[in-house]
Amino acid sequence: MQHTYFQSIEYHPKEQPIPLDEVLAQLAFNQDGLIPVITQDTETKQVLMMAWMNIDALKRTLNTGRVTYWSRSRQNFWVKGETSGHVQLLVNLSFDCDGDAVLCEVHQTGAACHTGRRHCFYLKVEEDHVRVTGEYQKVEEV
């Protein structure tokens, strides 16, 4: 019972850190073995993108310090910026209260979005319309 585990550590003393492997084993990956990841620019605090990791992508991210997702379309690891140079260097990684989401704070080089925009959330709702916002410069990464 993953939820029970995370309830049991809600008020765990800050002074007694928990082994990482114990927490990793309890994370709530979905039926495809994936967990949603929010990536935030550590300097501007802008939310850059949302993507997915499996357990191995998560471990690679932690071990290398380079944010590595799991590409659902390509069914492969996706080392962010590998082809574009727009890498994400990991600054902080956190899990949420019920262990079903990851927050990565990163130092972002260049654009996080494949459209060349700094972030992916450029489709802004304005009353009954959506405005396509954001400055961009087209990049090659897919």
Add this chain to the structure above:
Amino acid sequence: MQHTYFQSIEYHPKEQPIPLDEVLAQLAFNQDGLIPVITQDTETKQVLMMAWMNIDALKRTLNTGRVTYWSRSRQNFWVKGETSGHVQLLVNLSFDCDGDAVLCEVHQTGAACHTGRRHCFYLKVEEDHVRVTGEYQKVEEV
């Protein structure tokens, strides 16, 4: 082909907003009819939580200005703060480049997390341990 639709509007002119209903009809809800939602504090820029909406929760959020998720555990609408008073007033709502994630910028009253913490991402990885961080005051909301 939802992805094709979002590709087609990547460089749509900012001066020509797109009808909201057209975009809503193309969003990439998962097999359970849900889309992940990132909620960010508009003042502090802190990422408060990640939860899910179905199309009706999304429309309610837009129509009422009160962030309303879909509770997967209760299988019902979850008007944030309805029982705790810790409401989220919507300031901005955006979709990402492939229409499979929502970003809500909100004015947050009190704690976003059910543990009484300001945000949910309090389990912080430090090398091979996880530290349980964050100031809290226990609240009633479930």
